[in-house]
Amino acid sequence: EVQLLESGGGLVQPGGSLRLSCAASGFIFSNYVMYWVRQAPGKGLEWVSSINYNGHYTYYADSVKGRFTISRDNTKNTLHLQMDSLRAEDTALYYCAKLGVREPPDYWGQGTLVAVFS
């Protein structure tokens, strides 16, 4: 059974940091591009960041560039998102995903909630 299990969310003050993790199982993690996608309360979906299969190439939405860092550990089947200089507008449910827009499979975790407030 495929699982993507996010952790690391929580409450943090503006300017603070959090490190999200996503533990993958049930598929060959090291074969795939992985993504972080977020959803602010009552809002739509927003792509945050992507990382290629071996971690050598990373991509970020303009809204988080310079503040967030994506990484992966293929030996531990784990995806990370280091979030620094957090802002109120970063408050959202953060999903880890392997997307299947071009071809299957498509996997999503259940999300971890990040709340930034003073």
Added chain:
Amino acid sequence: AIQMTQSPSSLSASVGDRVTITCRASQGIGNYLGWYQQKPGKAPKILIYAASSLQSGVPSRFSGSGSGTDFTLTISSLQPEDFATYYCLQDFSYLTFGGGTKVEIK
């Protein structure tokens, strides 16, 4: 960055209705488009990949069409379990989601 304009943002429909949702890309994206369904409190679920391919296990009342800049998701006969929010997603260049379409009961 590629923009995805999804319409309508919401619609009211009855069980059995035919429903059409559209997405327009700000530049050509080939067929690098997917359609997702999201229900409250749940992660999105893919319905259509590569613009027109039905994901395994998804009912055949869902269909997708289009290429280049204009895409359509059609539900041929709306069922009670289809009331949800739908999103398009392009991955031709980075990722961009459409703004979403909330399908509500009339």
